[in-house]
Amino acid sequence: MEMRLRVMKMEMESFRQSSLAAVKYEKAPESMISMAAASATASASAMAQAGTTPSAGIPSNDPKASSTCSLQQLLQDQFKGNVLIEIKADPVASVPAGEATPIVMDKTSRIGELTSCSEANKTGQYRLKLSANMSMDVLCDAEFDKGGWVVIQHRFNGTEEFYRNWTDYEAGFGALNEEFWLGNEKIYLLTAEKPREIAFLMEDFEGNKGIARYATFKLGDKAEKYTLKSLGAFSGTAGDSLSRNVGSKFSTHDSDNDRSSSHCAQLYVGGWWYDDCHLSNLNGKYMKGTSTVYAKSMCWSSFKGFYYSLKISRIMVRY
Structure with missing residues (x-):
């Protein structure tokens, strides 16, 4: 026995x-x-x-x-x-190209391990293996434009505070099944081998959707203050509100690395690649639509201007 x-x-x-x-x-x-x-x-x-x-x-x-x-x-x-x-994740309806509908995820552990989000047959949380010694938990979007996207930022209801310090932005914050920022170090690692395509999906409170895509997104490393080194060719319906920031270092309220005499991160309540200062502020304050406050909200100026806070923002890197 x-x-x-x-x-x-x-x-x-x-x-x-x-x-x-x-x-x-x-x-x-x-x-x-x-x-x-x-x-x-x-x-x-x-x-x-x-x-x-x-x-x-x-x-x-x-x-x-x-x-x-x-x-x-x-x-x-x-x-x-x-x-x-x-574990059974909530079903995710097919999202047509251009949709910025919030990703629906069951609050469970990851689905599996893969080396590229192109291997994911459904949207969800996975363990992404970058090399033999490097892996990270990510949210793969398998719906937008044939899939293969790592979501690096997702905002849709204002529950997560994005006015954070340098350490938080470097490490990442929030939850992959809710609002989150993946983390500057992880975003850098996604582009360390080569530049990647990046997509900015956004939606206003009236249901209008916009897309901004860039062909060759690349970040510098920690020593370079996660500089926005490259974006490449633009395409999309939301207009280009980021190309002018190429060459800008990342700034937060406690780490002023912009090109302005002002402290852009403090002035515009976010963490971003501010220059002098911005045309977009997707990590700015969540203010729910039309606002009387100039440029402090979650905005993409070529899409809805500086006085409108978007409902949804989703930033994704193809990997």
């Missing part, structure tokens, strides 16, 4: 370890725990009746009772009142 218990425990642990990418632990209802215990009891009884449950080494005079007790204890020790529940 001891040998059987050890084998069962090894098998259960092996199953648990191999299933981490596809399952999560969730508190089980008492009814499910009872059912699991009953199942273990029935299995033990059957083994004893069949003569396959040796009593040697079990501290009991009744082999059947001892084996039942041991299996129940093993079940309780292994699961600790938890059961394995399969």
